[in-house]
Amino acid sequence: MPSNLFKQLRTTAVPLPIENVDTDQIIPARYLKATTREGFGDNLFRDWRYLKDGTPNPDFVLNNPRYRGQILLAGKNFGCGSSREHAAWALADYGFRAVVSSFFADIFQNNALNNQLLPVVVSEEVLSFLMQTVQAHPETECLIDLESQTFQIPALHHATSFALNPYKKMCLMEGLADLDYLLSLRETIAKYEQKQAFW
């Protein structure tokens, strides 16, 4: 159920300049054993975030105290591989509200939107600019405005617009879920079934 929506998000960002980050890197398969949606954030990026002995890996960005915030900047083709929604849950549970990349894998993008985690697609040039800006100045404040569909860095007067399916935008802004809409179609679905020759 949608909750915790945002129309605007104002926060710093965490840079992860790696391409083709797959869902097994976001949350490894061995951590998918829970039967609830909560708690996956503890194992977000598990094998990058922790060393083999279980201590935090000081070289990984989430363990670097310089970088904090609710936006993850990630290299292109983020969320490829397995369809596990646990990847979106882990990012949201950790505290991210948006992921910015130049390209998202299909299923991940759907899963993210179904969990009010906003995938923001920007060009490779803009992504590279954002990465460099945030890496050099981790305190840079970013602003995502859903209504105008823009990603902004107010201090630099930078604004990039991003595409978002109008239906999904409405769902995010008004707190609607796909399931609510589908449930409203139950009679139409039953009529469709009666017309089918085979199952």
Added chain:
Amino acid sequence: MKPKPNLILSFLAMQTSPISPRTLFDKIWDAHVVSSQAGHPDAFYIDTHFIHEVTSPQAFEGLRQRGLPVARPKQTVATADHNVPTRNQHLPIQEALSRHQVETLIQNCADFGLELYGLGHPNQGIVHVIGPELGITQPGKTYVCGDSHTSTHGAFGAIAFGIGTSEVEMVLATQCLLQHRPKTMKIEINGVLRPGVTSKDLILYIISQIGVAGGTGYFVEYAGQAIRSLSMEARMTICNMSIEMGARGGLIAPDETTFAYVQGREFAPQGADWEKALAYWKTLPSDEGAVYDQVLTYQAEAIEPMITYGTNPGMGIGITGHIPQSQNLPPSEAAQLKKSLAYMQLQEGQKLLGQTIDYVFIGSCTNSRMEDLRLVADLVKGKQKAPNVEVWIIPGSKRVEKQARAEGLDEIFRAAGLNCANRAVRLAWV
């Protein structure tokens, strides 16, 4: 030969009426659109929903919170296949979290009136192995599962794709999903595969050519002489790995090979229904002149047995090839190559032929069917594995396991020094 699409043809296609030539994908898609409403994605009907223990518990919990039943229990097929042990399956699962997940599936299936092919059931197995072998997977239908390799079922000329758990909940509640129509791509493989080159090599070759994101946004139809001459199991291997190039799914037009495979299976149409189904299935292949958003063409003779050298499935080369040099790649790919070679402890420009092999695993959802096991048996019969290699072979389903025993394959494997276990988890997960 069908005409190659180009920009003008694509433009014309947008202008023509619905009776214009359609692709296999278009025909199945159109038949499953329940409602199209302006400003909304299409409500898309799902004929069969496969569920398993890892990606379903939160979906059932969602139904409970809303007080909803499973809309069409008879169109829901459940199995425990991801988080289950390969040994001592008759005993309680030792690992507490895994046991809880499997027990949760058992409870959910009981509460919501679903048939479960659980541990110990003769139909149990990897969901993408049992669908086809039971005859549940048929041409012209739509299949989803909370597992990216659901694309496997497209080998029968069906639309099949992986979904997330929120979508599992939607299908359980309404038998529908909200979907935007994906773009279509045709990948045509002309000519004849050389001896020793399998369908796994073919798909790894394609992925090495277009990359792990080359198919993103597309549904891919595989066509051409090399595809037509493949068995059903080999076609499943191709469609299974569509997701490794980012595609939503892959499919192959149904033909006599498909019909012969489906006929007589437990859930296949029988008698007069079979004749009606067959007549419909024969209308499914893409029409002459149907337009795709993209067409790629390859020659089968150019494909060698493939090896991957890196950390994603696009990093593949022919068996006689060399690992690429980073200086020949764009900067982002060069960085990725360096990172993955450091992890793999390999060098740029190196040949892989002659490298020692540490592990062999046969038992993934891509390759754990009878043909795969028979191929391995042919290779190892009367031989001994080298002491430095660890080999695991796990049949993809209880039925495959039974058949392999009946053919004496387990004896051949053991005599060659391979480790055999019961059907179980796949190496390629969810």
